[in-house]
């Protein structure tokens with residue numbers, strides 16, 4: 342099972358580009374499992390999974406921990422995964438970490454630890470070709486070691502100094518964790534210079550840098566509550582994400 346994590350500042354396009362990548366991989370016949378570790382749970386919502394149908398790891402963690410203790414007797418990792426995830430119409434399985442339930446509930450550490458266990462189960466079952474983590478903004482999820490020895494740290498960034506600074510941080514953490522490949526994805530690109538300037542700011546070769554053009558259709562699809570590929574499959578951003586998919590597939 343190949344493992345990819347998307348990292349970067351909030352609002353840079355992680356969920357938008359990953360959703361399209363997952364749809365394309367799934368339509369090629371790849372078995373895809375997504376771990377949505379962003380407390381805003383946008384990934385599943387984008388695929389039309391309603392909020393009230395979502396069973397999250399933070400909500401279910403006591404029950405999951407009990408199951409884990411029983412493991413080997415009655416409950417397999419496969420069952421735990423199936424019971425605590427949703428399947429989209431595209432055949433993509435999504436495990437949703439969820440948010441802290443109420444004020445003062447503390448951090449998401451135990452939920453992230455459970456995600457790590459579920460990721461190992463996904464690998465052990467042999468049921469998936471690719472596991473993809475849509476991470477929350479910033480370096481938190483890498484700081485907790487979730488992406489240890491992943492295949493790709495896909496760093497999404499906008500062509501700005503602030504966003505590039507977060508990218509530098511997540512690149513360093515990814516390298517510390519032994520992630521095999523770094524791919525810099527500069528999103529909302531207006532011209533060629535954006536790509537070069539951002540690659541230099543982050544400190545990544547142009548060979549490992551790819552751009553997605555700024556595209557009003559992305560915003561339009563968002564407003565209409567549709568996935569980009571469903572609404573505008575031939576738009577600039579969709580075409581660029583197809584190139585991104587080719588690059589990702591050349592690395593895994």
Ligand SMILES: Nc1ncnc2c1ncn2[C@@H]1O[C@H](COP(=O)(O)OP(=O)(O)O)[C@@H](O)[C@H]1O
Pocket residue numbers: 350351352353354355356357358383497528529530553554555556557559560563578
């Ligand atoms: N290529 C693009 N062109 C224009 N707007 C974009 C593009 N990619 C993403 N966006 C917009 O940026 C916002 C944040 O995107 P999102 O994928 O939710 O980011 P993240 O998951 O990194 O927080 C959304 O409103 C989305 O419509």
Ligand SMILES: [Mg+2]
Pocket residue numbers: 355356357379383384475
């Ligand atoms: Mg997101």
